[in-house]
Amino acid sequence: MTGRIHSFESFGTVDGPGIRFxxxxxxxxxxxxxxxxxDTWDVNGKCQYEMTPEELFAETIRYRSFIANGGVTxxxxxxxxxxxxxxxxxRLCAEEGLHTALDTSGIICTPLAFSVLDYTKLVMLDIKTFNAELHxxxxxVEGVNPLRFLDELERRNVPTWIRHVVVPGLTDNEDDVESLARHIANYQSVEKVEVLPYHTMGAYKYQQLGIPYPLEGVEPLNKEKLHRVKEIFATYKPVG
Ligand code: SF4
Structure with missing residues (x-):
């Protein structure tokens, strides 16, 4: 079995607790x-590495002393x-006592996808919107329930951080945010919410790929709006 890997980062600090591979x-x-x-969209697209899980694990373990208090994501x-x-x-990482975190949209709800959770210590679940019309x-993508994955996490009691990107004019509607915040308050497995402000730093990649940037002209989220969205979530769950 080989995985198609876009890239890896040896000292990540924003994708889970501590320093992470x-x-x-x-x-x-x-x-x-x-x-x-x-540039990650096409599973058969250009990638930096094709590796077996054992090879990726061997690469990971070189950084063991750095990630001992963090883990892998x-x-x-x-x-x-x-x-x-x-x-x-x-599985290999868990056997070595490394903390494992999965960052997912939760869009793939198959038994195989759920089986990854057998060896996952933390899920960062990117919920795009609670508004079924906007989704x-x-x-x-049509006809998906982005919250089904969250139900599975609750059933298995997997510690979960919700991630929510706030885009001006799309996902900054306060009623939508309130509905999402109220919904996730029902889940014991949700430890906290990370509110991520929309930024334009990826726009250049669209140019490089020769595809139109869908949010051309949309400004990055301002601090006041970010603060307001965080306030709404904080009524129901810790925000961090
Ligand atoms: S932001 Fe959306 S399209 Fe991009 S990698 Fe994440 S889930 Fe896929």
């Missing part, structure tokens, strides 16, 4: 308008497009 998997079924990694793209690979990599326009 972060792997970015190739491939994603969504096309979020604000995506800053469009697998993100993307959508890592569960290569669920068998991630499951085996996490297809925002992500390019």
């Amino acid at each position: 972060v792997t970015f998997m190739q491939g994603c079924p969504l096309r979020c308008q604000y995506c800053h990694n469009p 697998v993100t993307g793209g959508e890592p569960l497009m290569q669920a068998s690979f991630v499951r085996e990599y996490f 297809p326009r925002l992500t390019g």
Whole structure:
């Protein structure tokens, strides 16, 4: 079994607790308008590495002393497009006592995808929107329930951080934020919410790939709006 890996980062500090070895998997079924990694979309697209789980683990373990108090994170793209690979990599890491975190959109709800959770200590679940009408326009995919994955996390009692990107004019509607915040308050597994402000740093990648940038002209989120969205979430769950 080989995984198609877009890239990895040896000293990640923003994708889970502590210092982490972060792997970015190739491939994603969504096309979020604000995506800053469009170069990960095509699972068969250009990637930096094709490796077995054992080879990725061998690379990871070189950094063991640095990540001892952090761990490993697998993100993307959508890592569960290569669920068998991630499951085996996490199994190897867990055997060595490394903390395993999965950053996912939760869009793939198959038994195989869920089986990755057997070896996952933390899930960072990127909920795009609670607004069912907006979801297809925002992500390019129809007819999915982004909250089914959260139900599975609750059933298995997997510690979960919710991630929510706030885009001006799309996901900054206070009623939508309130509905999402109120909904996730029901889940014991949700430890906190990370509110991520929309930024334009990925725009150049669209140019490089020769595809139009969907949010051309949309300004980065301002501090006041960010503060307001955080306030709403903080009524129900810790925000950090
Ligand atoms: S799920 Fe993530 S990688 Fe996939 S399109 Fe959305 S933002 Fe991009």
